[in-house]
Amino acid sequence: MTDFIGSGTAGALVVDGIAHGFREAGARRAARRTELTPVLSEVSFEVAPGTLTALLGPSGCGKSTLLRILAGLVVPERGSARSGSRDLIAHPGGIAYHPQRDALLPWLRALDNITLGAETAGRDRAEARAEAVALLEKFGLPGQERAWPDELSGGMRQRVALMRTFLMPQRALVLDEPLGALDALTRRRLQHWLLDITANDGRPILLVTHDIEEALLLADRVLVMSDRPGRIVHVEDRPDAATRVREREEGTDHAPLRRILAALDGEAAAAATRQ
Numbered sequence: 001m002t003d004f005i006g007s008g009t010a011g012a013l014v015v016d017g018i019a020h021g022f023r024e025a026g027a028r029r030a031a032r033r034t035e036l037t038p039v040l041s042e043v044s045f046e047v048a049p050g051t052l053t054a055l056l057g058p059s060g061c062g063k064s065t066l067l068r069i070l071a072g073l074v075v076p077e078r079g080s081a082r083s084g085s086r087d088l089i090a091h092p093g094g095i096a097y098h099p100q101r102d103a104l105l106p107w108l109r110a111l112d113n114i115t116l117g118a119e120t121a122g123r124d125r126a127e128a129r130a131e132a133v134a135l136l137e138k139f140g141l142p143g144q145e146r147a148w149p150d151e152l153s154g155g156m157r158q159r160v161a162l163m164r165t166f167l168m169p170q171r172a173l174v175l176d177e178p179l180g181a182l183d184a185l186t187r188r189r190l191q192h193w194l195l196d197i198t199a200n201d202g203r204p205i206l207l208v209t210h211d212i213e214e215a216l217l218l219a220d221r222v223l224v225m226s227d228r229p230g231r232i233v234h235v236e237d238r239p240d241a242a243t244r245v246r247e248r249e250e251g252t253d254h255a256p257l258r259r260i261l262a263a264l265d266g267e268a269a270a271a272a273t274r275q
């Protein structure tokens, strides 16, 4: 199959032929110290504006590494990435990046944590704060502007961190497990919250998750990655958001889940054979 999925939409987030490896840790002989262990292998895809693509794959297949490359924190060995016309590798900082840990600063109140990324990226302070107050209201945290992070529950912290990311002015968002480490009920509530904000955001969004049902609910397209070195082995295009919500509530369409599980199981079997 061709790895390049997309049609060159204006303003899209484009990943083209990204390959990367890390130096083997703990290699004893001098020669081996220079060897690279491949982590990503020719990963290509495109996320159109106003759509969300979810990335699923076995642990260690390179999902976070890919996101860190897009965020400009790691320079890949090969390949290119761009957001609209901006080259993300030559000019880092072109995406709003949500790291795996919620990374709230304990010495800043909720409102200041929410506006931090926007202000750092050059947004007008008063405008960002006004928008943050409206967001707090909209998403169930009215009057929490002055709360300290350690006064908030896990679900509240996740929402504050997500608001920070969504308030950033960059033209594309990448979210690394934004709902990880939450109890099932809170996670379910926040999935619907995320579905609502992503449906109205208008930017390309790339989401890494381990939760297949979450991917099937939130994503317009689900990409399944192989075991390390990661490459795209399955693409699942999803219906519109209303249909996805109905499918989840009624449990009507199990075929996409089965296809994704088959792709992941195939990778697990292939990895076991290689060991």
Ligand SMILES: Nc1ncnc2c1ncn2[C@@H]1O[C@H](COP(=O)(O)OP(=O)(O)OP(=O)(O)O)[C@@H](O)[C@H]1O
Pocket (backbone or CB within 6 Å): 022, 023, 039, 057, 058, 059, 060, 061, 062, 063, 064, 065, 066, 228
């Ligand atoms: N800075 C680094 N130096 C060396 N190896 C690294 C570094 N960062 C990641 N790796 C290795 O690269 C591989 C991919 O890591 P990565 O965190 O991208 O995987 P992942 O798919 O996001 O995993 P998970 O789903 O468990 O979060 C792992 O084997 C990891 O140990």
